Amino acid sequence: MNSLKRFAAACLVIVLGFIAQPAFAVAHKITFSDGAPELELGASTTITLSLDQPIICPSQVNCEVVVDFGGALPQGLSVTPSSVTWSSAEWSQQRAITVAVDADAESLAGKTTAIEATVTSASEYYSGFAPSFEVTLPEAAVPPVMYDKRTLSNTGSNDLAHIGAGMLLVASGLLIRRGSHK
Numbered sequence: 001m002n003s004l005k006r007f008a009a010a011c012l013v014i015v016l017g018f019i020a021q022p023a024f025a026v027a028h029k030i031t032f033s034d035g036a037p038e039l040e041l042g043a044s045t046t047i048t049l050s051l052d053q054p055i056i057c058p059s060q061v062n063c064e065v066v067v068d069f070g071g072a073l074p075q076g077l078s079v080t081p082s083s084v085t086w087s088s089a090e091w092s093q094q095r096a097i098t099v100a101v102d103a104d105a106e107s108l109a110g111k112t113t114a115i116e117a118t119v120t121s122a123s124e125y126y127s128g129f130a131p132s133f134e135v136t137l138p139e140a141a142v143p144p145v146m147y148d149k150r151t152l153s154n155t156g157s158n159d160l161a162h163i164g165a166g167m168l169l170v171a172s173g174l175l176i177r178r179g180s181h182k
Contacts, residue, residue, distance in 0.1 A: 038137070051091045053091070055121065055123045057121075058124070069116075074113055077101055077102075080098045105137075
């Protein structure tokens with residue numbers, strides 16, 4: 001019975017420990033100055049990255065953190081430079097990247113795209129971390145398609161004058177044929 005009471009008490013401590021954690025206790029490891037920029041076609045923005053802890057490696061290997069944005073980005077969206085690096089002595093410094101949208105990337109309008117990175121490091125804290133942020137292009141970024149009000153078409157010709165002339169030719173052809181068979 002004593003072991004059951006100890007087990008119940010341990011479970012209660014674990015549950016209370018999870019409940020007592022404040023929302024801000026979640027470690028982000030790498031912070032972006034603007035985690036959700038909104039860009040128009042042809043625009044760009046600069047985002048700064050910061051590490052939240054020193055880079056500590058288990059041995060005297062090349063102790064650095066490399067954040068690589070060189071993965072699959074949709075066509076028309078770019079991140080420059082494609083990777084940033086901190087040495088263990090530079091962990092408190094910021095790094096900057098530029099996110100740009102091509103002026104003709106209309107397929108991205110009205111969409112939110114996740115920009116994902118991979119982290120390479122000998123530091124157990126940073127190794128394997130996958131930071132990301134989102135870029136949104138508003139729907140208004142695409143200019144509206146202009147239609148010819150007479151035809152409701154943006155290519156070809158189908159206005160009533162052409163259609164009427166064609167019907168007249170067909171009708172007169174039928175009358176001529178009917179008359180020639182008499």
